[in-house]
Amino acid sequence: IRMYIASIHPSLQYTPFSFYLSPLISHISQHFSTSRFLAIPVVIATMPRTTIIFSTILFMLLAVVITAQSSSSASGKPKATKLMVEACKNALINYPYGDPFSQEFCLSTLQSDNQSAEAKDLRALVLVAIDILKSHVTAAGGKIKKMLQDAKKGTVMMPVLSFCEVDYDHVVRRLNVCQGLIRDYQGDKSGRQPLRLTHCVEMSFTPLNKCSIGLEDMPGVEVLSKENVELQFMVQVNTGLLASYDVHD
Incomplete structure (x- = not known):
């Protein structure tokens, strides 16, 4: 992930992971109870880097699913039964x-x-x-x-x-x-x-x-x-x- 970030701009490789996670967590917290995510910063701080990367990917996938569901609801059309x-x-x-x-x-x-x-x-x-x-x-x-x-x-x-x-x-x-x-x-x-x-x-x-x-x-x-x-x-x-x-x- 750092290599991908560095490919966008070299100076970004030194940016903390929390910088990328914060907007994502903010987006997810709009759809779920805030209490479920209160412990996220603490958990991330104690995780190994591999686990953090894996968790980041999971959060991204979850955000994509939530966005897709929101778009479907916004269209107002019912699903085809x-x-x-x-x-x-x-x-x-x-x-x-x-x-x-x-x-x-x-x-x-x-x-x-x-x-x-x-x-x-x-x-x-x-x-x-x-x-x-x-x-x-x-x-x-x-x-x-x-x-x-x-x-x-x-x-x-x-x-x-x-x-x-x-x-x-x-x-x-x-x-x-x-x-x-x-x-x-x-x-x-x-x-x-x-x-x-x-x-x-x-x-x-x-x-x-x-x-x-x-x-x-x-x-x-x-x-x-x-x-x-x-x-x-x-x-x-x-x-x-x-x-x-x-x-x-």
């Missing part, structure tokens, strides 16, 4: 129209809501996924309303945004209906044709796509266009999750 991973994997397999979205996008979508980590079964996870989609559509619809207020009358943008506003409102209403149907669905226990849950959410794709076509090549709506594409991917994720739910039930 086994249920989430399996659900996304099956959503890709059971999606009826090929493989348009990635498993990473599916997981990232679910991780955007902490309720996903609390879901106990696939139906609960599906309901959270629809909530996520609905909240994003609602937020995008709010932006459209704001753009309509700022848009000048008689411009090409006015009718396009107006149609998109209607389309987004339609999607939110449909998703509310779909959630109610999913909550009431108990599987095919009567021998009748199973409820087409997948089709209910899947139909949200069409109005979003219509809006997307209207936004093509229109200046000043690039952010809205990008969000629209992401919403279409989210509809596909929800469709795949529901297709898996139909398969299992």
Whole structure:
């Protein structure tokens, strides 16, 4: 370690080890009870140099782990549970129209809501996924309303945004209906044709796509266009999750 320190600057090789340990101990003490580290200076003073070096390495590793955990907590995203991973994997397999979205996008979508980590079964996870989609559509619809207020009358943008506003409102209403149907669905226990849950959410794709076509090549709506594409991917994720739910039930 002294050789490494000396390689940075020769004068540093004569600096006491405590100089390097002090900031590290200070960092660790912020995460743990101070009483656990009161004896550290005394212990270090009585340790052989080899033990001190080994202890220093351990402290450094511990600091790295603590920093990583702090960064993970700061991100605010829940860890992907086994249920989430399996659900996304099956959503890709059971999606009826090929493989348009990635498993990473599916997981990232679910991780955007902490309720996903609390879901106990696939139906609960599906309901959270629809909530996520609905909240994003609602937020995008709010932006459209704001753009309509700022848009000048008689411009090409006015009718396009107006149609998109209607389309987004339609999607939110449909998703509310779909959630109610999913909550009431108990599987095919009567021998009748199973409820087409997948089709209910899947139909949200069409109005979003219509809006997307209207936004093509229109200046000043690039952010809205990008969000629209992401919403279409989210509809596909929800469709795949529901297709898996139909398969299992």
